[in-house]
Amino acid sequence: MPAIKLKEISTRAPESISKEKTKGETDAMLSELDDLQNLLYAENRHSLLVVLQGMDASGKDGAIREVFGKLNPQGVMVKSYKVPTEEELSHDFLWRIHSHAPPKGMIQIFNRSHYEDILVTRVHKWCDNATAHNRMDAINDFEKLLALHNNTQILKFYLHVSPEEQMERLKERTSNPKKMWKYNEKDIEEAKYWDEYMNMYEECFSKCDYIPWHIIPSDQNWYKEYLITKKVYETLKGLNMKYPKLKSDR
Amino acid sequence: MPAIKLKEISTRAPESISKEKTKGETDAMLSELDDLQNLLYAENRHSLLVVLQGMDASGKDGAIREVFGKLNPQGVMVKSYKVPTEEELSHDFLWRIHSHAPPKGMIQIFNRSHYEDILVTRVHKWCDNATAHNRMDAINDFEKLLALHNNTQILKFYLHVSPEEQMERLKERTSNPKKMWKYNEKDIEEAKYWDEYMNMYEECFSKCDYIPWHIIPSDQNWYKEYLITKKVYETLKGLNMKYPKLKSDR
Numbered sequence: 001m002p003a004i005k006l007k008e009i010s011t012r013a014p015e016s017i018s019k020e021k022t023k024g025e026t027d028a029m030l031s032e033l034d035d036l037q038n039l040l041y042a043e044n045r046h047s048l049l050v051v052l053q054g055m056d057a058s059g060k061d062g063a064i065r066e067v068f069g070k071l072n073p074q075g076v077m078v079k080s081y082k083v084p085t086e087e088e089l090s091h092d093f094l095w096r097i098h099s100h101a102p103p104k105g106m107i108q109i110f111n112r113s114h115y116e117d118i119l120v121t122r123v124h125k126w127c128d129n130a131t132a133h134n135r136m137d138a139i140n141d142f143e144k145l146l147a148l149h150n151n152t153q154i155l156k157f158y159l160h161v162s163p164e165e166q167m168e169r170l171k172e173r174t175s176n177p178k179k180m181w182k183y184n185e186k187d188i189e190e191a192k193y194w195d196e197y198m199n200m201y202e203e204c205f206s207k208c209d210y211i212p213w214h215i216i217p218s219d220q221n222w223y224k225e226y227l228i229t230k231k232v233y234e235t236l237k238g239l240n241m242k243y244p245k246l247k248s249d250r
Numbered sequence: 251m252p253a254i255k256l257k258e259i260s261t262r263a264p265e266s267i268s269k270e271k272t273k274g275e276t277d278a279m280l281s282e283l284d285d286l287q288n289l290l291y292a293e294n295r296h297s298l299l300v301v302l303q304g305m306d307a308s309g310k311d312g313a314i315r316e317v318f319g320k321l322n323p324q325g326v327m328v329k330s331y332k333v334p335t336e337e338e339l340s341h342d343f344l345w346r347i348h349s350h351a352p353p354k355g356m357i358q359i360f361n362r363s364h365y366e367d368i369l370v371t372r373v374h375k376w377c378d379n380a381t382a383h384n385r386m387d388a389i390n391d392f393e394k395l396l397a398l399h400n401n402t403q404i405l406k407f408y409l410h411v412s413p414e415e416q417m418e419r420l421k422e423r424t425s426n427p428k429k430m431w432k433y434n435e436k437d438i439e440e441a442k443y444w445d446e447y448m449n450m451y452e453e454c455f456s457k458c459d460y461i462p463w464h465i466i467p468s469d470q471n472w473y474k475e476y477l478i479t480k481k482v483y484e485t486l487k488g489l490n491m492k493y494p495k496l497k498s499d500r
Contacts, residue, residue, distance in 0.1 A: 138399060142395070148384055149343060
């Protein structure tokens with residue numbers, strides 16, 4: 001795929017797009033998604049893995065709530081990856097990821113993921129380039145394993161916000177009582193590494209491309225939700241799933 | 251590596267080798283192994299994965315008892331892989347394997363392994379050739395992940411018995427009260443597929459070669475135990491491990 005330059009991609013919806021109309025389309029797809037998820041579960045042949053990556057305050061939590069929160073929670077699992085524990089660090093970096101790979105019939109969301117091992121770790125030089133490149137190869141192999149050996153559909157989303165939008169959202173966390181719990185003064189420090197993060201993300205998009213990335217303009221939540229919903233909807237729809245027939249004898 | 255032809259490899263020790271002397275050497279290595287394992291645990295930088303494969307009654311259980319049973323059980327974990335459960339089958343074939351990969355400092359034994367997914371499954375045509383070859387690629391990628399990303403030393407042993415020795419051992423299970431619990435009439439049926447198994451093993455040795463296989467002549471337990479002990483001993487010795495120094499301040 002051609003190299004992705006994040007600076008050249010807008011973080012906003014095109015002006016021509018109507019917010020109201022788009023929200024209506026999102027809702028329509030979401031209600032069909034509920035059926036598609038049921039079908040995924042019933043057919044029990046495929047699974048869906050959704051990887052959400054993005055800078056702090058890029059809207060990962062909101063995407064999970066507004067898109068996947070509308071589905072039957074029995075068929076959706078969410079795993080948020082934080083700083084690895086001591087036990088996790090005593091294994092290869094994909095060990096804690098593989099254990100949460102979705103079984104057939106299920107939708108698994110990763111809020112952050114194995115990609116942190118080639119992003120934050122590189123920005124802070126905890127991981128050298130040779131190791132990072134080996135990890136990229138291992139990530140491609142791993143995603144291939146899930147896709148090829150368990151019919152896992154993998155959707156990788158980068159929530160693309162502008163640094164200005166991020167700063168506004170981080171500041172809101174200091175003033176909005178409902179958001180203060182999310183405030184972490186380290187986030188402001190981390191935001192200073194913006195350009196390094198963008199470089200690392202761009203390399204990750206081009207190298208970890210066995211499964212392609214989707215760049216989601218995310219300054220406006222309604223547009224972000226629309227694009228994610230649309231991609232999930234189209235992916236499940238494209239599986240041409242069928243409800244199993246009644247077992248005639250057993 | 252050159253193709254392995256199992257028929258051309260003896261299942262017995264060379265005549266020139268003394269049983270008594272060899273047993274003495276095994277014991278000497280085993281007592282050093284105890285120290286090496288302690289060092290592996292203390293240093294906490296490497297891990298060891300031992301994969302045991304072989305036909306029924308080839309002596310896998312005995313190898314575990316006589317070699318690894320001599321070590322501190324706190325540092326050794328054994329996982330026996332049986333027919334996959336329904337939950338395991340809802341994941342890719344390496345999911346149940348990866349979760350038991352050894353953390354740093356530990357020795358993990360696999361009594362049967364992911365290799366069953368390209369052996370018994372192929373012999374009985376539950377898995378087509380294309381799938382089997384994809385699995386072989388996935389196995390190489392997976393073993394590379396463990397080796398490269400967690401310093402895991404992987405030793406893969408094929409316990410090589412003759413069909414005559416196997417049949418004798420299977421029959422002993424019908425008469426020796428201490429072994430009757432192991433008797434399974436299906437084993438006799440399975441033994442009829444001997445040549446197919448040998449073909450599948452040979453292909454597996456040549457294709458799954460990111461980590462090389464060790465063919466262990468296993469008609470005589472003392473020789474089998476000697477060879478496995480020696481390989482494990484040399485592998486751990488070769489790591490040049492050191493006890494960590496006292497932490498001077500914290």
